[in-house]
Amino acid sequence: MNKNFIQEEILRSSGVNPKKCMKCGKCSATCPAYDEMEYHPHQFVSMVENGDIEPLMNSKSLYRCLSCFACIDRCPRSVQPAKLVEAVRLAVVRQQGKNHLTANDIPELIDDETPQQLLVSAFRKYTK
């Protein structure tokens, strides 16, 4: 896919304006999943701004964002990095064969107490 096309699509579907970012890094300072991410929230913002999106699409960081929205609430510039992560993730899982989770994986991953909410959320996040 065309690089500019993806960038525009991500900016449009997320509604995020990465130019508002002042590079303070508070999103990454507040991120609970930071250590498991290869690219951190502030990098999502600058990489999308620079159109450097392919590395993000191939990164497992996409599936580590917890959607806790802490970066959205604490950003002093109202940039909303989590919405960018979500938009990039959708750009990946919406492609054919790119679901991150399949029904076959499930039995191994759950226990007796697993709430339905967990399954529903995981499927919503990891599949199209």
Next chain:
Amino acid sequence: MKVSYFPGCTLKNKAKDLDEYARKSAEVLGITLEEIQDWQCCGGVFTTAKNEIATKLSSVRALKDAAAKEQPLVSVCSACHNVIKQTNHAMQTDSDFATKVNNYMAEESLYTGETQVYHYLEMLRDLVGFDALKEKVVNALSGKKIAAYYGCLLLRPNGVMQMDDPENPQIMENFIRAIGATPVLYAMRNECCGGYISMESPDLAANKSNAVVKNAVAAGADMIITACPLCKYNLIKNGAEIPVVYFTEVLAEALGVKEDTNE
């Protein structure tokens, strides 16, 4: 007073007690929870992308149902509340989105976010009133030091949720006071438990959950209450050393209807 009620998938299964305590307590407080007919699962998380339509339709149907009855829509589960409230906000503010959604709807009337969405806690605060709740308490939980665990979904994003100050919320603490117990303040109460990541990366979830429990224990809590089945699951699964229960359970206990529920 009658309100529309959206229980959600987990409350019909693994979190039956969250649901039943909520219903019994509401009755005592003079509120009838009318379950939305044929409700569908909210989807667990709100997809923030503007071009994601289908996953939000179930929430809109529930909202529309409540609008038809001119009732506020109440849910107990943090996740359901978050998804429904964010969807409703999108219907109010994003006309492009609202048009697309309305095109899916069978009825002719357009829905643009008229329904008032309440979390059960907000219902207690705004519709019942914590003072009125206090008067109905028959079994005050005095002496109990309870840590309120908000997690992420009740408070954030604050621009939409508007429940309370997202960094220093008071609603659950005031609830704890109303049922006669002592709230324990701790900073991790609005941090993430790991959420659905416990499916793929149990270590990360364990890490996050433990930090929450450790902080609550260090602050002197002897019990944690939550509104979210997934939070409860994560905290307990990762070995919380103090009990983690739904807030509706302590509510039912204080109102003297907990035993009825168990029967």
Next chain:
Amino acid sequence: MQRVGVFVCWCGSNIAGTVDVAAVAEALKNEPGVVFSTDYQYMCSQAGQDIIKNAIAEHNLTGIVVCSCSPRMHEATFRKTAAAAGLNPYMVEIANIREQCSWVHKDMTTGTEKAIILGKAAVAKVNLNTPLTPGESPVTKRALVIGGGIAGIQTALDIADAGFPVDIVETKPTIGGKMAQLDKTFPTLDCAACILTPKMVDVAQNEKIRIFSYSEVEEVGGFVGNFDVKIKKKARYVKEDICTGCGACVDKCPMKKNPNEFNLGMDNRPAIYIPFAQAVPKVATIDPNACNMLKNGKCGLCARVCAAGAIDYTQKDEIIEEKYGAIVVATGFNPISMEKFDEFAYNQSKDVITSLEFERLTNAAGPTAGHLERPSDGKSPKTIVFVQCVGSRCDACSEKGKEYCSKICCMYTAKHAMLTRDKYPDTDVYVFYIDVRTPGKNFDEFYRRAVEEFGVKYIKGMVGKVTPEGDKLKVQASDLLSNKQLHIDADLVVLAAAIEPDKSARPLATMLTASMDTNDFFTEAHPKLRPVESPTAGVFLSGACQGPKDIPETVSQAGAAASKVIGLLAKDKLTGNPCVAHSNELMCNGCSSCERVCPYGAITYEDKEFRMPNRTTKIRRVASVNPAVCQGCGACTVACPSGAMDLKGFANSQIIAEVDAICK
């Protein structure tokens, strides 16, 4: 009918090169009202001016049109010429046939044609001119300074130095402001008290200066040179002229547990108190919300121990009315509330403090006598984290914090970090920054010293969460340059809170009809060229009420404001610009549209009695313009729906006459 004289200038070849000046003079001869028309090489020369003067006398001219260079160049010259010949100077109009004609057009025919049209427009206008006389108003030679911080103190001292009486109104029981609370001042590290308190004493001893402490401005009326101000002197229940400031009452007061405002609530003060040792005036004040005697009539201990007999429980608020020629606003700033920033746990832990609280903690006269101790347990902190830009530079939609840079935080944080490392070298000091902004004399050198000589660890990144646990503050932060999330166990976290204008500024601005920006900072008359004047004549700005400022900037602005005040008070009479708005009372419908658009508050409404048919009278609400305050912009003339408001010198009829002349 006017008798108009037209004088066409050649300006050497500047005009005559592209405009046929003789043809212009000839063409204008036939215009209505023109009785004389001529051309000359240099109208602005002595000989040229003499031609004008002679023509005025000889032809009994009532108005003149000079076709020459821009009015910005020589309008004043020709007005003086007219005045010398006994003509009202406002009966002169200039047709700009040089800058806007001969210099921009190359072709003689075109140039001449346009010059004639411009001349006709000027003739049409001057036919409708009326003689104008600038209004005069007396000047009360006394200044009011609102706010007794370093800005107000410096302004008052400078005005008094020039020999004019000054009153300072300060809401707190003492002057001194924020600077009195500071420990050291950057970048020279001299102690704030050592340089401020002598100035406070100067104020107290200066016989030209009166201090109204524990007082507020209640009402402002009047206009430049003639302000009428009501000052409310709040009851302090102590007779100011008798109290010696000995402090016996303070020692004996049994109600000791009231948060001490001066130390930002980090320790307690009695119900009767003197804010600090060098307070000016050094007079006790009773806090009516804390005093047992005032609340329920039981106690009276302070009155018993006061040897001077200064305590007066029956004292009432007092209103003082005074006239002033000029008002200086010096209401200063406050750090913003940290209530909405609880990700830093300010409300949850006593060991998370603001930078101003840190100042008090390191100040020898502060609650810990200058020893750096944690507020929670008194232990010395071993790891301190400073967080910059808390609430500054926020997006407008973020709903917490301010959009602007607070300007002073980078430097005071560097100062705090450096002083901590200097005094307690075994302390780890981290500063989280987004940018370090150090424009100022010796500022960047100072910051570099903090890093290079004192070993302060500056980290590019931000703190995301502070979690108090046990006796530690767990700080979670990002280090953007090493791309890591840091977890620091800190003992003390210091927040560089954004600063905002004092809350009293907004109601004061309303009283003064001075304008403010969206952040409640006062706006200046011109952002570059008139930075210490408010757009409202006679109101001046000093210090942080106009925008975030450090001490050197505040002091220089204070001096500048004082010099403007002195310039105003040195005049016996104020001569206004006669080109001001005026309202035709018979046409005014009292709608207030003009009042709302006036940037100067020059328009007021009054009820007036008008004679009606059949010997009846009617009371109507009509606008009236204060010519001393009006600056003549004309906004009101367009806002007026009934056409009652007009502008002298640029009247509706005059401009329409110009339009008609041009469009003929």
Next chain:
Amino acid sequence: MQVKEYKPLIVAFCCNWCSYAGADLAGNNRLNYPADVKIIRVPCSCRVNPMFILRAFQRGADGVIICGCHPGDCHYTSGNYYTRRRMAALFSMLDFLGIEKERTRVEWVSAAEGAKFAATMNEFAQTVASLGENKRLEDLRCKK
């Protein structure tokens, strides 16, 4: 019969503090612009009454331009903001009446922008000329 070359008639209202000085600067620098532009000096752009503009069109003007200080630089603090709002309303009404939006304009020209003044006038004169004569509001009784 002699065909007269069409020359548009343009009235420019310039505020005394910025734009009139900008026009002077254009002159000082000998920057050309069409003689069709005639300047009327007003203290502030907010002195321009919609009535003046209507009058100009009625008397046969083909274009009217109002020049003021840049936003934030107004000598009277906020006058140009009033201008901006009033003229937006007036111009859309004129557009409704058939006076094309291109015939009316508000432009910010500072005292330092002589070049901008000349360029603006050149461009505006050309635009107005391309629209041709303005007849919509013209009052024939005013024609000589």
